[in-house]
Amino acid sequence: MQVPAPFEYERATSVDQAIGLLERLGSSARLVAGGHSLLPMMKLRLANFEYLIDINDLHGELGYIRLGADEVRIGAMTRHRELLESDALAQVFPVFRDAEKVIADPIVRNRGTLGGSLCQADPSEDLSAVCTTLDASCVIRGANGERVVSMEEFHVGPYETAVADNEILTEIRIPVKSGKSGSAYAKVERRAGDWAVVSAGAAIWLDDKGHIHDARVGLAAVGPNTTGIPEISAALRGHEPDESLFELAGAIAARSCDPSTDTRGSAEYKRHLADELTRRTLRKAVERARS
Template sequence: MQTPAPFGYERATSVDHAIELLRQLGPEARLVAGGHSLLPMMKIRLAQPEHLIDINPLAGELGSISIAGDALVIGAMARHNDLLESALVGEHFPILQDAERVIADPIVRNRGTIGGSLCQADPAEDLSAALSALKATATIRSADGDRTVAVRDLHTGPYETVVGDAEILTEIQVPIRDGCGSAYEKVERRVGDWAIASAAAVVWMDGRTITDAGIGLAAVGADHFVSPGAEDALTGNEPTDDVIAAAAAAAASGCSPTTDQRGPAEYKRHLAGELTARAIRRAVARATGTNTEGN
């Protein structure tokens, strides 16, 4: 039977208390909420934190989903199922519900948190690609106050982020802009599995012209989960078949997949391009009101 190494346990009562506990306990302390990423790693001793700080009591402080000004604000303790069932999310950013429908299973979605997923920084993590495509920002709090970073800059490498040892991710802000359409596409070995490849597409349109675009990729070795080349191919153009094909080709050529148990690198590269094209078409349909899926 696999068991974690011994660890201490603390229960935070507020965000400030969690930060103080992180400061006191040092860099070998880890926050835990849903635990669906951290605890399996602890069982095989891939992760061996000396202390766990339970932040589930902070759900009231960090668990809301709301509109503030011109942004959708998602608390870091919001659960995956909260996003999936939120009318606000469905109205403004159906891409997030596309992604949530293919994340794990109901048990994980009921307990896992948005902040936990982002901070795990798994290279195949769905929401990192979707939120990067949406050009969202994240607020990180320390004893010195809040700082804001682009979600695209949150991840510095596999399982690594810019969140410091005594800091906590508190919320994500997704800008609400006119003419937006978004969609997420994923291929997996089985329902709810990590992606073999996935693509997120967001377009902002004025008439038939794409004035701005965000393309996110997961599981295919895209730097910071995005494809700048695909975004450049779309921006300033109408979404013709040729333009979409050029964006898909840029997404495929700009990523660096590896061969593993989920498939060969060239297959993943092909998927990156194909899924990008599919996501762009659905995003454009949603932006222009020609979508027939009902969301």
Template sequence: MQVPAPFEYRRAESVDQALDLMTRLGSTARLVAGGHSLLPMMKLRLAVFDYLIDINDLHGELGYIVVGPETVRIGALTRHRELLESAELAAAFPIFADAERVIADPVVRNRGTLGGSLCQADPSEDLSAVCTTLNASCVIRAPGGTRTVSMEDFHRGPYETAVGDGEILTEIRIPVRERGSSAYEKVERRAGDWAVTSAGAALWLNPDGTIADARVGLAAVGPNTTGIPAISQALRGRQPSEDAWQEAAALASRHCDPATDQRGSADYKRHLAGELTRRTLRRCAQRIEG
């Protein structure tokens, strides 16, 4: 039977209280909201600590989606279900609805949170790839104030983030740009599973129809979710076309670093990275035109 190591339970009723607890308890404490990643690790004793701080009561402070003309702000305790059901978010960034439909199952989506997904920092995690694709920033709060870091700086390695002892991820901010759209594709062994490979894409067009910018974020093909600047550089100024998507696919395959495991060979995952990149960019263009 899998049983966690002994720990003491605390329940925070505000962000300030959670920060106070984290500051006093330091590295001996962990935060829990949905718990669908943390609790299994505790049962396997891959995560062992003295205190567990429950922050579910902070949903009133940190569970929100605000779609503005220049920025979308999403609270770190926003549930997967809320991301899936937000019509405003889907209109601004359809990639969220694409991804949420293939994340786990309704039980997980009802409890799991955006912040928990990002802080888990699993290289196969869907929403990390989504936020990388959208050039999101992460707001981290400490007792002395807040700081904002890019997704590239937020994830420092597998299961490691920029959030330090005594700090909490409170918000994700995504810039809004005109004439753009986004999409997500995932190959999994069974419904709701971790990705064999997944790809997110975002595309923006100039008034003349040429590509103003493009971003691709991959998951499950390296130690971190991976953004590929070479794709952005290659596509800017070009007409949306199958030739452009093919070049982006080749770059995605070349710039990822998958490992052979029970989900598939490295060569298979490279092939998927390219094919899913092609599909998502094509869908972005179709969404803008349609």
């Protein structure tokens, strides 16, 4: 069995202490939460660090789902299983439960965290697509305090984020907009637990007349990072949702993405899925908004 190269293990007991350790150790250190992305990479020696800072004890501080009137705040240490099992979250944003059902497997979901998933910044990662769909912002804390960045700013590139070596992602904030809303997530995978061939999230907000007040679509695995598509939002706003509108959105999704051919599928197929899954998730989101 593959084993990681030597490193020093540190255990953080608070966010501030973790930041203190990061300040001291710099780029030679890496935070580890669930570890299901980082440790396999270290075992395969694709990543090496001198220090690993275990932040699992911060679950008390950073493991929460707080529903406010205009914002949902989720702590970065909230585990996949908690996101899956939260009825309150599923009520407001069913997209989370849809996605969590198809992320990795139940055992991995016991350990993996929201923050860890986002910080991995894998272009195929599902929660990044969910957060993009919901227009989330990320709270990053360092020695000099907090800063809040949008998902677009958060993802600097594949496997790269705006979180600096001496910072920690602490929270995700998702705006709650007025009116009826619905959201949904769909993923095509070769097998349960596999990374997405393509996945799509959609969120819809309807006004009093049942017209689209706002709509967002986020895609995973079709480009360098999870992709929000503003053109879809623009095309959908103000219209009454119907099948032709979903088709239009699907067509925009297909031409806006930039997939590549790999063992999961051809670029052409992925483009087709971007279209198909955009239509499916919008349809479902509208259905949920209306019910």
